Amino acid sequence: MKIPKKTNRYCPYCNKKTEQKVKIISTGxxxxxxxxxxxxxxxxxxxxxxxxxxxxxxxxxxxxxxxxKTKTTKKTNIMYTCTECKKSKYHKKGQRAGKVKQK
Ligand SMILES: [Zn+2]
Structure with missing residues (x-):
């Protein structure tokens, strides 16, 4: 699974769509x-x-x-950091994938 480094996403602190940095954090x-x-x-x-x-x-x-252990894949946890207000939001629901890479 490939994940982009930056995305346009809704920021609840700015209350609008902003550019946000994507970071993969360890799965729990x-x-x-x-x-x-x-x-x-x-x-x-x-x-x-x-x-x-x-x-x-x-x-x-x-x-x-x-x-x-039976499961061979893990769900990815993602942290989105807003480039405007520098606040981060944690995104827990990930898809199961063996390898996750950032583009
Ligand atoms: Zn923001």
């Missing part, structure tokens, strides 16, 4: 990183440190079948 942060039972939480608590085999706190935990 990691959710629930410090939930109960997560490895990152256990590591921050001090578990799984030291030498030797760390078992379930090791670098490569056993991945059960239902946890395996």
């Amino acid at each position: 942060g990691k959710r629930g990183t410090l939930t109960r039972g997560s490895i990152s939480r256990a590591k921050s608590r001090g578990l799984g440190r030291g030498i030797g085999n760390k078992g379930r706190w090791g670098s490569k935990p056993a991945v059960s079948k239902f946890k395996r």
Whole structure:
């Protein structure tokens, strides 16, 4: 999928159509990183440190079948920045695509 670097788009701050810069931002942060039972939480608590085999706190935990990744594409998140008022607007709804490039 190819995305232009600049587009004419409605700016809710200027209340008119303006030229806006298009920027691809990473598709969301990691959710629930410090939930109960997560490895990152256990590591921050001090578990799984030291030498030797760390078992379930090791670098490569056993991945059960239902946890395996099935999706091969990601939805793109886009940030539009108005060139007139310099304000940015986040656009979340993206199309699924393997690779996203800016023209
Ligand atoms: Zn604007």
